[in-house]
Amino acid sequence: MAKLYVANxxxxxxxxxxxxxxxxxxxxxxxVLCLLKENVPTExxxxxxxxxxxxxxxxxxxxxxxxRFPSTEEMQREDRAR
Numbered sequence: 001m002a003k004l005y006v007a008n009x010x011x012x013x014x015x016x017x018x019x020x021x022x023x024x025x026x027x028x029x030x031x032v033l034c035l036l037k038e039n040v041p042t043e044x045x046x047x048x049x050x051x052x053x054x055x056x057x058x059x060x061x062x063x064x065x066x067x068r069f070p071s072t073e074e075m076q077r078e079d080r081a082r
Contacts, residue, residue, distance in 0.1 A: 006032075 009017075021031035041049070070078070 017031060018028055021028045024031060024034070026034065
């Protein structure tokens with residue numbers, strides 16, 4: 001497993017990270033790893049998302065009505081004709 005070292009972390013960011021880790025009852029390293037997992041998608045996760053989007057698009061295309069909705073102008077003419 002790879003190791004990651006980060007230097008020159010601003011003090012306010014480090015304090016916020018330390019507080020967040022304390023609230024979650026984790027070490028700072030564990031909190032950073034958790035944040036990375038939540039916010040940096042892996043190639044496997046990206047592929048999964050692409051598959052989900054393509055499924056959604058196929059589903060949407062199946063559910064689209066085949067009829068055309070009238071324009072407002074056509075609706076007004078129809079209403080006046082009553």
